[in-house]
Amino acid sequence: MRDLTYASSGVDYDVLDQFKRACQLAAASTKQALEHHGLAEPEGVRGESAYLIEAADRFLVHVEEGLGTKVLVADAMLELTGKSFYREIGIDTVATIVNDLVTCGALPLVVAMHAAVGDADWFAKGTRARDLAEGFAEGCRRAGAVWGGGETPALRDIVCEQGIVLAGSAIGQIAPKTDRITGNVSADDAIVFVASSGVQTNGITLCRRLAEQLPDGYLTQISDGRSFGEALCDPSVLYAELIRGCRDAKLELHYAAHVTGHGWRKLMRLDESFVYEIETPGTPHPIFQFLLDSGLSRREAYATYNMGVGFALYLAPHEAAHAVRLAEQSGYRAWIAGRVRKQGDRKAVLIPSLDLSYEGESLQLR
């Protein structure tokens, strides 16, 4: 496969990052507004996956997120097979919002949908509009949250004629405040991996380019007998029940990472310098092997995709087996994957069995 790299996916991240920085500066200038409400902004919260507001007895948590380009795969599959994967897309949309929200230890209370189309006729095609609504509700059920409101504008000349922008927001809560996951990781902490369902919502652009290059496109069979497109549409796992289970069992989580963009490099998201050694990377789903067989380098794959791991928990080593049991009780596949080490100022993710290592400078998130 030609040119299947992250950098070649055609998005100018420099310009985007400049805008993000301008937003972060402007946003930070507004924080004194919270004082008038008797609230405060916790230190260091900007740039994290969720925004927190501190009240006397709780944290309120706010996330705004978008699904990205996975809808284009579902649309292509609808054209090719007549089958709508929009129930899955609805679940994905909730997952992308909620999985960011729970990393700080919050549980989601309410989720809202934003669905902007270029033409209202989008909603008239087959069952996909109904499927999307049902999937979004199913996602909310899996998240343990109510589906509150939403917005469904038709934006001709802004959204493409066949396009839909799916996004939304959620309110979560951490109460009592001691349930907050703060990032107090120490050397020798264990890392527990919780399985994903496949690609989930990340690295879709690369997959679309691959489909364009394959003679049978999305209909190419992968090793589990299904088509590439069908496997791509598997809905994301929601990790809210995982966090709820850990909270109910009073398990002390030191950190939690939602493994999405930047793949396993996300494992070193903390500011402090640690080396994260992954001894048991697990076996990725057939769709990942398909991507590797199609020419994606292993190095690029683990730097971009979740490679079978949707969520990572960091905690004291003597609690790791308990965390795995709790995850399994809630229906997740989980395993003790590795360990946190201190090596001076070095920040890195190491996967010795795959001969892979990523140094800290390869992850610039903030």
Add this chain to the structure above:
Amino acid sequence: MRDLTYASSGVDYDVLDQFKRACQLAAASTKQALEHHGLAEPEGVRGESAYLIEAADRFLVHVEEGLGTKVLVADAMLELTGKSFYREIGIDTVATIVNDLVTCGALPLVVAMHAAVGDADWFAKGTRARDLAEGFAEGCRRAGAVWGGGETPALRDIVCEQGIVLAGSAIGQIAPKTDRITGNVSADDAIVFVASSGVQTNGITLCRRLAEQLPDGYLTQISDGRSFGEALCDPSVLYAELIRGCRDAKLELHYAAHVTGHGWRKLMRLDESFVYEIETPGTPHPIFQFLLDSGLSRREAYATYNMGVGFALYLAPHEAAHAVRLAEQSGYRAWIAGRVRKQGDRKAVLIPSLDLSYEGESLQLR
């Protein structure tokens, strides 16, 4: 001007409404999730401008909203004049979210931005990206809320190459719970109007079509000496300070309406049947006279646009003058505009001095 009506603006509301109904049904099926959090959904809240969650000592309020197509006017003006109106657009984006949120008596705590572009190069053009960030922060300051997080994806093949979808969400709070504005309107209540800044964010599609038909387009001069396009870009008024002022003064508001889509028909948004008689409609801004002079019928104008009135308060008649004073103290222009009457089962908005009346069946919102 040819064919300048709401119905001809090219959006298929039937299909959209079907989807909204499917969403409302699916969403309503998720409400028991709140019980596990010790929370409840107040009766009758679905279909209102904001979603409420009831806790023991407060209501949490959630709004997800989008700006719509006003960005296309700002983009056209940038092309024509080289001037960026994106600071105004940033304020508008916050206003569209927050003005819905405050109708229930909530004050906004935090606002998040969603800005999805078709091409990251959108952010590289002149000052508009920086202006947008600064305007959004200014909107948050005017709302008395912190700008929390946000999301800025580049969605090629979903959003048009030159397009930007601006939207966002907010969390608000009503505490104590008795500050909630519940809609307990009675006959003889006064209606206080609070001025808008002009078209604000509604009826933009019609204005764009008008610009296409005018020889000088957006550069056509209106009676205040400015261009049509410049007047269109005036940023919306934020009504959060209005609600805060009324709360601080313990003024009991029976109802509050954000006058946007459906124009003055929105004044009869309550389920119960009343006749709303507007004796003092006020003098709309020059831009509205320009629309009327261009061929928009007065009937259509008041059914579509805010016509100078961005917000309406309903309250006991002996409190009306106090409400006007409070609004003026916070920098708003306000006046006692009319009165609520009971006429059996009739639901209508009457504007005798303009010889206009709208019956209830002309407003189907839910």
